[in-house]
Amino acid sequence: MDRQATYTETGKHNNPTGYIILIGAIVGVNYALAKLVTKAGVTALSATFAQLLLAGLFLYLLLHLKHESLSLKRRHIKYYIINGFLGITVPSLVAYLVLQHIPAWLLTVLVTLSPLITVVLSSIVDGKLIATQRLVGILVGLAGISFVTLNSAQVSQFDPIWILIGTGMPLSLAIANIYRNKAYPKDASSVGTATGTMFSQVLLLLPLLLLGDSLPALVEPIQDIWWIILGIGFLSAASYALTFFIQDRTDSVGFSQVGYFATVSGILVAALVFSEPISMAIFAAIAVLFFGLALTNGHIQLTKLRAP
Numbered sequence: 001m002d003r004q005a006t007y008t009e010t011g012k013h014n015n016p017t018g019y020i021i022l023i024g025a026i027v028g029v030n031y032a033l034a035k036l037v038t039k040a041g042v043t044a045l046s047a048t049f050a051q052l053l054l055a056g057l058f059l060y061l062l063l064h065l066k067h068e069s070l071s072l073k074r075r076h077i078k079y080y081i082i083n084g085f086l087g088i089t090v091p092s093l094v095a096y097l098v099l100q101h102i103p104a105w106l107l108t109v110l111v112t113l114s115p116l117i118t119v120v121l122s123s124i125v126d127g128k129l130i131a132t133q134r135l136v137g138i139l140v141g142l143a144g145i146s147f148v149t150l151n152s153a154q155v156s157q158f159d160p161i162w163i164l165i166g167t168g169m170p171l172s173l174a175i176a177n178i179y180r181n182k183a184y185p186k187d188a189s190s191v192g193t194a195t196g197t198m199f200s201q202v203l204l205l206l207p208l209l210l211l212g213d214s215l216p217a218l219v220e221p222i223q224d225i226w227w228i229i230l231g232i233g234f235l236s237a238a239s240y241a242l243t244f245f246i247q248d249r250t251d252s253v254g255f256s257q258v259g260y261f262a263t264v265s266g267i268l269v270a271a272l273v274f275s276e277p278i279s280m281a282i283f284a285a286i287a288v289l290f291f292g293l294a295l296t297n298g299h300i301q302l303t304k305l306r307a308p
Contacts, residue, residue: 015278017293019246024261026239028108031262032269033232034095037103040228041221045094046148046211047229048223049205051092054233056198070196071188079185079193080200087176088240089201093167101162104274106267110166112145115260117174123155125178133302137295141260144288190244260289 006193025046037047063070099107119130185193264285294300 004014015057016246017092019242020031020258020293021261023246024258024263025241025265026235026242027111027258027262027304028265028267029269030235030239031095031099031108032104032231032273034226035099035107035274036228037225037232038096038099040144042225042229042239043212043221044093044100045205045209045234046299048089048092049202050229050248051112051232051236052088052198052201052205053252054194054230055236055240056202058234059191059195059198061193061241062241063189064084066191067117068189068190068192070192071185071186072196074162076185076188076193077188077200079099079183080119083176083180084197084201086172086179086206088197090172091169094166094172098162098169100167101159104270105167105267106163107169108263108270109145109161110170111262111266112142112260113167114169114177114258116142118171119178121174123195125182136302137292139292140295141292144285145260145263146290147285147288164181181247184244191241193244194237195210198237209292212308260293264289 035046038044044052051299060070119135119138123130188196291300295302
């Protein structure tokens with residue numbers, strides 16, 4: 001594989017690192033907040049619906065303030081539904097479901113599987129091997145996260161089946177990364193696309209929600225933690241708006257690095273909220289993580305890995 005072919009994807013980057021870090025931090029905080037929601041007795045379906053509805057309303061307000069409109073073209077609606085289902089609804093449902101049984105830090109660690117799954121799927125879809133340096137960078141980042149995990153894990157008793165179920169989240173995120181990179185509508189605004197995606201999933205979940213339980217049973221558990229739900233909705237709106245904003249600044253593999261920073265921020269927040277221990281090893285892992293991201297995005301070049 002020649003050098004030009006190897007670095008075609010990297011050339012798409014336009015310094016997305018700051019956005020990737022910010023999105024990852026927001027996602028990690030949301031996972032920790034989601035643990036509080038599940039502890040309050042809110043079902044996975046109700047929590048996901050409330051999150052998407054609030055995020056959609058916040059985004060629609062932003063869309064109105066920007067004097068932009070929501071595109072209802074057929075191909076845009078198709079993108080809203082598919083991307084939203086794979087990248088938002090499935091991961092959210094899985095997260096709220098497994099958080100009832102496993103620690104918050106463990107869920108954030110599972111997110112780090114997304115970059116490696118994205119690499120494999122991207123290679124299959126594109127019919128070519130991923131650039132060696134990018135693969136090395138992703139593996140370095142994964143090593144950093146593994147280091148965090150080994151130093152943050154607590155002795156917990158739960159059925160391992162929940163780990164298997166939890167892997168559905170990074171798998172769905174990886175598939176969404178690939179689909180978003182291939183099918184993103186170039187003629188739609190980032191906020192408009194995020195808004196349409198949220199509302200498409202609200203309409204998708206509404207019938208299931210109404211069939212699943214009575215209205216009082218849905219509302220009562222949320223009343224005591226409305227401020228947490230509101231915060232999750234606002235943070236979700238911010239992360240999804242940023243996600244679509246950087247669509248043209250990185251590719252599916254580059255964006256999958258969000259998982260690393262979601263893990264770090266999730267562990268840090270869990271340490272504060274749930275009193276999970278934190279050590280200097282986490283800071284060392286963060287340094288390794290940044291190095292891996294710099295390799296993946298081409299900010300640091302390993303000359304020995306360059307093609308002649």
